[in-house]
Amino acid sequence: MNKRYVSIWFPHLVTDQMAIRQKELDGQAYALVAHERNKQIIIGVSYQAKKLGLKPNMPLADARIILPSLQAFKYQPLRQQKLLTMLAEWFIRYSPNIALAPPDGLSLEVSGCTHLWKGEKPYLQEISSRLKKAGYHFKIAMADTLGAAWAITHHGENQIIKSGEQLQALFPLPAKALRLEENTLQRLAKLGFHTIDSFIHIAPSTLRRRFGEEINLRIGQVLGEQPEAFEAISEPHPYQERLHCLEPIQTAKGIEIAIQTLLENLCILLQKDDVGFRNATLKCYRLDGKLQQISIGTNQASIHIKHLFKLFELKIKQIEPDLGIELFIMEATKVETLPKQQEALWQIQAQSNLSEVSELLDRISIKAGKNAIRRYLPQEHHWPEHSIKAVTDPQQLPETEWQAHKLRPTVLLNQPEPIQVSAPIPDYPPMNFTYKGQLHRITKADGPERIEREWWLNEGKHRDYYYVEDEKGQRYWLFRLGHYHSKIAAQWFIHGFFA
């Protein structure tokens, strides 16, 4: 599917927010000022101030000449970043993929989101009206690529660029809109390339020779021919606990204490919401900046501290503390509603406590992997290999009945093994067979039971199964593959052992 991106640019991000906070600033001209090289330099201006001709990078003294009543506030660099992140988190309601475009923009990947607002136009209208109501000044655009959307917001008008039409939309924009480096822009300006349409059709090799590889990359990104990284912000984790250590932890005992403490705190948090761990991750930040992490999973939502601790305990060995761990973070990466205590699976008597069994399975799966644990449910297939279905979920119940009217062996070989047989034709059971060098004389036999292949699943010959007993009383499941043929000897196999 074609990707769609929205770019939003807040030219007055911090000043707008100040006006939202302090009503008396609304509609006033004011500026954010930083002290740079013995000069007061304007970093950001309010909407009103911009209208009056003030611009960033202007010395405050010059600005005061234009507007003597200009109010100046101290610029706080972290505030903008924080505000942008906050806005990005707010935007998650419109798209799951939001990226920051520092210093004052946001990018949204909106593929597959707009139809929920009945189209791209209502989608943008909705965002615009919400932002306008809040009191922000912004420019917004939607396009097929991040680059194109960015270019339109910063150098064009609010609009939606239809899929595949970004090239035409970019024609009148200045070269700056391609996010090029300053010296490339200067070189372009020197040669008279002011708008994008003046150079975009020049062969890439020529452009590269003159302006370096960057220009081709940027053009490619704008047109969607080159990939562009989209670093989506992640939602803040609701179930997370941190533990700072005054002294770096190096011993297993110390890690155990940390896990215990974190689990206790986190379990209280989870219990409030009536949920339990399904997956948890412990992240250990080492002194040297490296990250060590271990994860556990459970078969059933659990807030049983002792049990969870045991699961972590099995994995403590994998942590290399090296110089020491200074920060532990535990996250419940997957949570589920806690099961009701009385809920029993397979209608077990009250004495059987299911959670105890799932705790046992958790311990085993931590050590041996989830694939080591299997249960088998019946499937509606006659072909023996297909008649069972392996499941890992300890609670799943059979959807169909076990087939009881046909006898099946107790032990089934994974692969049928060929045997030598002497059998009267056409459909009599064999008189004897040789398996692993041993001759078995058949005294009793049942069959044949013909089992056809399910042609929609696999192709091949059918099997004629015989249930036979040899002179020692040992019982086997043998089969002949396909029909007898006048030229080809029949193939016989042993497939299982009956009790």
Place this chain on the structure above:
Amino acid sequence: MQSPFHQTVIERLQRQILDLEGYKTKPSKQQKKLGFAHIEKHFPNQVFPTGTIHEFVSTQPEHTACTSAFIMALLAKLNTHQGIYVWIGKQRQLFPPGLNYFGIPAHQIIFINLVKPKDILWATEEALKCQSLSGVISELEAITFAQSQRLQLTVEKSKVTGFILRTQTGPIHATACAARWQISPTASLNLTQLPGVGFANWQVELLKVRNGSTASFNISWHNGQFHTIENLVPQPFLPHAIGS
């Protein structure tokens, strides 16, 4: 000859010894009963010992099939309610649809496949600690005396019944298990004079019973019940029915 008085004294003393050895004579309501005197009579107090480890020796796949079925039948008779069973082994060769005939629906069995014998032992011990399980079956190639003692101590606390399926060939050394069994197939029973293979029939050998007597007897399983050859009566033909 002993007088009746002597006999009662000896019986009382024997019971005391059994108590000291860990064979508690529990109230009959709590004790799970097999309900099949033919097997039970070989065990102390005429009760099939649960909450202990039973050892089964089987070296051939034909015998393994019979042994597995026999264990399933035992468990089905011991547990009237639907329980959870754990089967630990290297690789599953049991065919779940085939087990249903012996009384336990295969979806109640959790199969655990592990590669290293050490892991199998560990998992067996962990499973035996879990009181919610109705039975633990573990396929082990070999087990040392110390390992079996460890498992025995575990079940004495948890009262779970464990079954060890030993597949090792060669001489068998001592273990701390309550009983050592060997199940081998014998010619099937044909009660109805119809041609074909009849009901499963096994030669059950009790090679060693702690505080009991060794024995060898023939047992058959059909219609969800154990049967001895002696009490068999020819009956009309019935299709193989699943256990009650």
